[in-house]
Amino acid sequence: MNLNDNVLLADIGNTYFHVYDGTHVEHLLYEDALVKYQDKVLYYISVNHHLGAQIEKVVLWKNISSLISIEGEYETMGVDRKALCISHHSGVFIDAGSAITVDVVEKGVYMGGFILPGLKAYVESYKSISSVLDIVLNKELKLEHLPITTKDGISYGIIASIKALIDQQREGKTLYFTGGDGKFLSSFFEEVIYDEMLVFNGMQQAIMNKG
Amino acid sequence: MNLNDNVLLADIGNTYFHVYDGTHVEHLLYEDALVKYQDKVLYYISVNHHLGAQIEKVVLWKNISSLISIEGEYETMGVDRKALCISHHSGVFIDAGSAITVDVVEKGVYMGGFILPGLKAYVESYKSISSVLDIVLNKELKLEHLPITTKDGISYGIIASIKALIDQQREGKTLYFTGGDGKFLSSFFEEVIYDEMLVFNGMQQAIMNKG
Numbered sequence: 296m297n298l299n300d301n302v303l304l305a306d307i308g309n310t311y312f313h314v315y316d317g318t319h320v321e322h323l324l325y326e327d328a329l330v331k332y333q334d335k336v337l338y339y340i341s342v343n344h345h346l347g348a349q350i351e352k353v354v355l356w357k358n359i360s361s362l363i364s365i366e367g368e369y370e371t372m373g374v375d376r377k378a379l380c381i382s383h384h385s386g387v388f389i390d391a392g393s394a395i396t397v398d399v400v401e402k403g404v405y406m407g408g409f410i411l412p413g414l415k416a417y418v419e420s421y422k423s424i425s426s427v428l429d430i431v432l433n434k435e436l437k438l439e440h441l442p443i444t445t446k447d448g449i450s451y452g453i454i455a456s457i458k459a460l461i462d463q464q465r466e467g468k469t470l471y472f473t474g475g476d477g478k479f480l481s482s483f484f485e486e487v488i489y490d491e492m493l494v495f496n497g498m499q500q501a502i503m504n505k506g
Numbered sequence: 507m508n509l510n511d512n513v514l515l516a517d518i519g520n521t522y523f524h525v526y527d528g529t530h531v532e533h534l535l536y537e538d539a540l541v542k543y544q545d546k547v548l549y550y551i552s553v554n555h556h557l558g559a560q561i562e563k564v565v566l567w568k569n570i571s572s573l574i575s576i577e578g579e580y581e582t583m584g585v586d587r588k589a590l591c592i593s594h595h596s597g598v599f600i601d602a603g604s605a606i607t608v609d610v611v612e613k614g615v616y617m618g619g620f621i622l623p624g625l626k627a628y629v630e631s632y633k634s635i636s637s638v639l640d641i642v643l644n645k646e647l648k649l650e651h652l653p654i655t656t657k658d659g660i661s662y663g664i665i666a667s668i669k670a671l672i673d674q675q676r677e678g679k680t681l682y683f684t685g686g687d688g689k690f691l692s693s694f695f696e697e698v699i700y701d702e703m704l705v706f707n708g709m710q711q712a713i714m715n716k717g
Binding site for chain 1: 610617621632638651671674675
């Protein structure tokens with residue numbers, strides 16, 4: 296199997312279809328993706344179990360999930376996380392979407408990882424505890440000083456706790472960020488790479504190595 | 507004002523009344539506290555705005571919130587956090603309840619702090635993202651190795667991110683834990699103090715110093 300310019304790649308999540316045409320990434324809803332791309336050759340991976348049967352029926356679309364694997368993977372590991380983890384030989388891979396997954400890879404071997412709530416889920420979580428904690432994330436937050444307001448105290452709690460745990464995993468490895476909040480979150484770290492193509496790069500690697 | 511053996515202290519939260527009789531702490535619902543203690547002299551602080559007017563009417567109960575203050579406090583700082591922060595001259599004070607508050611005090615001066623979701627709110631937060639992330643916290647979790655299952659990946663995300671951020675604040679200071687999840691959370695740290703009396707100790711300090 297060889298990748299050519301006419302093949303589209305899709306990463307199907309719980310909310311969006313992410314489609315890569317070889318140049319850029321498009322994010323669209325399932326219905327819109329179906330209308331726009333059902334007559335195109337498209338290789339996909341999907342973590343969306345609800346859509347499984349419907350997607351399988353589209354004749355020109357091919358599920359390449361079985362090609363995606365990494366040494367050390369665990370049984371229930373999402374295929375998008377595996378694709379992300381094979382995009383580079385070593386690194387800490389952070390996908391900041393509805394949840395934030397953090398995975399560590401050393402020389403092609405999966406070392407483990409963890410999951411944090413997504414930024415939106417964090418904010419909703421405080422809101423569910425008390426109306427006093429119902430705030431909008433301060434996106435201009437500075438982490439140099441301890442905050443002294445509720446809004447900043449919550450924003451700091453979210454951002455600084457995520458950052459503290461991710462920084463512990465670095466040990467000289469590169470941090471690779473992707474996902475809807477990946478660019479924003481990466482701005483709190485030094486010397487990192489944000490790349491919305493990472494999952495697609497992993498898919499390409501798998502196709503070229505195993506096809 | 508002097509504290510004697512007949513005076514009860516109460517810390518009134520959003521869910522529970524915490525009553526200290528000089529020996530131990532009792533946690534009870536508002537209605538039960540009213541039945542049991544309305545004929546006793548009781549000094550209280552409260553962050554429960556819904557109950558405010560009702561509690562004020564109880565003749566033998568006295569709101570001592572105005573006595574509780576700390577240099578550097580901010581306007582909307584909860585009175586229970588202030589009481590906690592004056593319980594010792596210096597330290598990092600962690601109250602792990604429905605939310606987890608972390609406050610830093612140096613030589614009697616409030617330096618700032620932050621707020622994290624409570625353990626229950628974290629678990630609910632993952633559940634709200636996807637049914638795949640609906641797990642029970644692994645209370646036997648070990649932090650030495652990166653996890654490789656969803657349950658442990660979530661448990662690690664919660665505990666290790668809280669721990670990483672709190673450890674950053676230590677800088678030689680003592681960590682003081684209190685609150686319903688305080689004992690459990692403190693078990694992941696080295697050389698810490700868990701004490702369910704901390705808020706009451708702060709109230710006693712305020713009464714003795716200012717009364």
